Amino acid sequence: MSLPEGRKTARQRLIISELALSPTVRTSTLAQRFGVSIETIRRDIEELTRRGIVDRTYGGASGRQLGTQPNFSDRDVEAIPERDQIARIAASLVTRGAVVMIDTGSTTARLAQVLAARDEPMTVITNGLPIASAFLRTDRVRVVVCPGELSPREQGVYGSETCGFVQRFYADIAFIGASGLTTEGPTDVEMEACWVKRAMLERSERRVLLIDSTKFGRRHLEVVCPLSSLSDIITDQGPEKEIADRLAATNVVLHTEEPGYGDGGWNYKLPSQNADLNRE
Amino acid sequence: MSLPEGRKTARQRLIISELALSPTVRTSTLAQRFGVSIETIRRDIEELTRRGIVDRTYGGASGRQLGTQPNFSDRDVEAIPERDQIARIAASLVTRGAVVMIDTGSTTARLAQVLAARDEPMTVITNGLPIASAFLRTDRVRVVVCPGELSPREQGVYGSETCGFVQRFYADIAFIGASGLTTEGPTDVEMEACWVKRAMLERSERRVLLIDSTKFGRRHLEVVCPLSSLSDIITDQGPEKEIADRLAATNVVLHTEEPGYGDGGWNYKLPSQNADLNRE
DNA sequence: CATATTATGTGGATCATACCACAGAACTCT
DNA sequence: AGAGTTCTGTGGTATGATCCACATAATATG
Numbered sequence: 001m002s003l004p005e006g007r008k009t010a011r012q013r014l015i016i017s018e019l020a021l022s023p024t025v026r027t028s029t030l031a032q033r034f035g036v037s038i039e040t041i042r043r044d045i046e047e048l049t050r051r052g053i054v055d056r057t058y059g060g061a062s063g064r065q066l067g068t069q070p071n072f073s074d075r076d077v078e079a080i081p082e083r084d085q086i087a088r089i090a091a092s093l094v095t096r097g098a099v100v101m102i103d104t105g106s107t108t109a110r111l112a113q114v115l116a117a118r119d120e121p122m123t124v125i126t127n128g129l130p131i132a133s134a135f136l137r138t139d140r141v142r143v144v145v146c147p148g149e150l151s152p153r154e155q156g157v158y159g160s161e162t163c164g165f166v167q168r169f170y171a172d173i174a175f176i177g178a179s180g181l182t183t184e185g186p187t188d189v190e191m192e193a194c195w196v197k198r199a200m201l202e203r204s205e206r207r208v209l210l211i212d213s214t215k216f217g218r219r220h221l222e223v224v225c226p227l228s229s230l231s232d233i234i235t236d237q238g239p240e241k242e243i244a245d246r247l248a249a250t251n252v253v254l255h256t257e258e259p260g261y262g263d264g265g266w267n268y269k270l271p272s273q274n275a276d277l278n279r280e
Numbered sequence: 281m282s283l284p285e286g287r288k289t290a291r292q293r294l295i296i297s298e299l300a301l302s303p304t305v306r307t308s309t310l311a312q313r314f315g316v317s318i319e320t321i322r323r324d325i326e327e328l329t330r331r332g333i334v335d336r337t338y339g340g341a342s343g344r345q346l347g348t349q350p351n352f353s354d355r356d357v358e359a360i361p362e363r364d365q366i367a368r369i370a371a372s373l374v375t376r377g378a379v380v381m382i383d384t385g386s387t388t389a390r391l392a393q394v395l396a397a398r399d400e401p402m403t404v405i406t407n408g409l410p411i412a413s414a415f416l417r418t419d420r421v422r423v424v425v426c427p428g429e430l431s432p433r434e435q436g437v438y439g440s441e442t443c444g445f446v447q448r449f450y451a452d453i454a455f456i457g458a459s460g461l462t463t464e465g466p467t468d469v470e471m472e473a474c475w476v477k478r479a480m481l482e483r484s485e486r487r488v489l490l491i492d493s494t495k496f497g498r499r500h501l502e503v504v505c506p507l508s509s510l511s512d513i514i515t516d517q518g519p520e521k522e523i524a525d526r527l528a529a530t531n532v533v534l535h536t537e538e539p540g541y542g543d544g545g546w547n548y549k550l551p552s553q554n555a556d557l558n559r560e
Numbered sequence: 561c562a563t564a565t566t567a568t569g570t571g572g573a574t575c576a577t578a579c580c581a582c583a584g585a586a587c588t589c590t
Numbered sequence: 591a592g593a594g595t596t597c598t599g600t601g602g603t604a605t606g607a608t609c610c611a612c613a614t615a616a617t618a619t620g
């Protein structure tokens with residue numbers, strides 16, 4: 001053996017390259033192909049998963065989600081399952097053919113992915129580059145991009161151009177994000193971004209805030225709007241009593257449950273809030 | 281609300297949208313989330329697999345070939361070295377602090393990469409998502425995004441919104457792409473895209489066409505503008521005599537080598553503007 | 561060379577999923 | 591409303607996968 005490369009390393013390399021071709025691989029198949037025991041492959045996959053290179057699945061492994069841009073680098077990866085749940089709930093509020101405004105942000109970007117996968121007729125008005133990009137593969141979705149100055153931090157545009165543009169439209173539903181939520185309302189760090197959010201809220205019938213529970217109680221530079229300006233808040237778990245009370249007093253609907261199927265009709269409530277140790 | 285959508289259809293739609301978020305899903309997880317039996321989910325997945333929408337895996341399903349973007353990425357990989365050379369030449373025309381309009385397209389996207397790597401003070405006005413995204417990691421570049429309707433094919437926006445917006449500005453230099461070049465001028469397949477290009481040309485001091493040599497002679501739906509409306513054409517190798525003569529007659533500068541001009545294709549000396557940083 | 565370290569294989573208990581057939585439920589259509 | 595079709599759940603069994611502990615092989619290390 002003149003190979004300077006250990007058999008283990010070579011095997012793992014092959015596993016990775018196999019995943020470049022097919023979205024998933026099976027432990028048993030690999031074991032047979034490499035002529036090693038299943039247990040060995042399992043340990044390989046376990047190691048690669050620990051190193052974050054592949055994702056482990058039940059019978060094998062899958063390539064790591066490269067579908068989305070590795071943007072929002074800092075905190076975007078933090079609460080993925082929670083954000084996905086929020087995105088699913090949010091998507092269930094969107095009816096066929098609706099006009100939807102979507103603020104830029106990492107959570108709203110997940111929503112865009114879900115909506116894009118549905119590829120139903122609808123119109124999306126957005127100031128977020130990742131949101132617009134998510135719809136590049138769709139046929140039936142009409143996407144209107146707002147003008148403005150690009151903010152690398154927000155990965156979207158803002159400014160008076162943006163606000164003025166948004167105000168020319170009227171939407172059925174608006175989805176905004178925020179970096180904090182207090183009893184006064186959603187808060188954000190970026191003044192200009194707040195103005196865009198406000199413009200979207202003003203011009204939409206239904207006004208939905210997407211926010212994960214890690215942001216409860218955080219107060220930032222500026223309050224976007226009073227709680228009463230919202231019609232819905234979607235989050236992964238209920239906020240503390242103080243905020244919840246305030247919401248109840250102002251007719252804001254709080255969504256924390258996964259959507260059942262069918263938006264208008266029956267919401268299937270799940271027996272348990274699933275806790276989902278989903279290793280994928 | 282009263283959509284004639286069966287539970288089964290709704291469920292399958294949710295499965296698909298779930299696969300937009302995560303590369304794989306598990307039968308058991310879905311069954312629990314939807315409150316149906318595992319067997320039902322298995323039948324859903326089986327059907328979706330038969331229809332070619334998802335791939336069945338051992339414990340569930342995985343998304344089908346989500347690796348590549350359909351339209352633009354295919355073309356984007358085609359003539360990479362040529363496009364990079366074009367992009368480097370183009371970048372050398374951009375002076376510090378300039379106001380630059382950049383049309384959407386795969387070649388102009390490479391230009392954006394080069395400019396973004398330089399990260400010098402300048403203002404970019406663009407209708408292309410990949411162009412805007414390229415500047416997300418820069419500090420000193422001010423990026424203005426045009427409004428308009430998103431075209432998946434062009435990966436950018438167009439429409440009267442876009443044109444009207446562009447016409448409000450005045451730039452030092454504009455870079456446009458095209459899908460063909462004839463003696464009449466650059467041609468393109470997309471009517472709306474042509475209008476945006478024209479608007480950019482009208483509002484810029486210097487008007488530069490980026491086009492690789494594979495597109496010479498191709499005539500498409502519409503002529504963007506006469507050759508004489510351009511001030512520069514940047515390409516990888518000189519066009520046939522007919523076009524070259526026409527260019528010479530109309531004062532259009534043809535760039536095929538890095539400024540400084542050499543022959544033999546080897547001297548890629550970079551100008552003072554130092555495009556050396558272009559590869560990260 | 562002996563010894564530590566790392567890699568790999570084996571067997572069995574446990575759990576998850578696949579598969580099949582049938583029955584009841586829900587829906588469709590006249 | 592009734593008959594036919596489609597959809598869904600249940601139970602049982604077979605198969606495959608996980609996990610664990612330990613043994614053995616391969617490789618490094620002094």
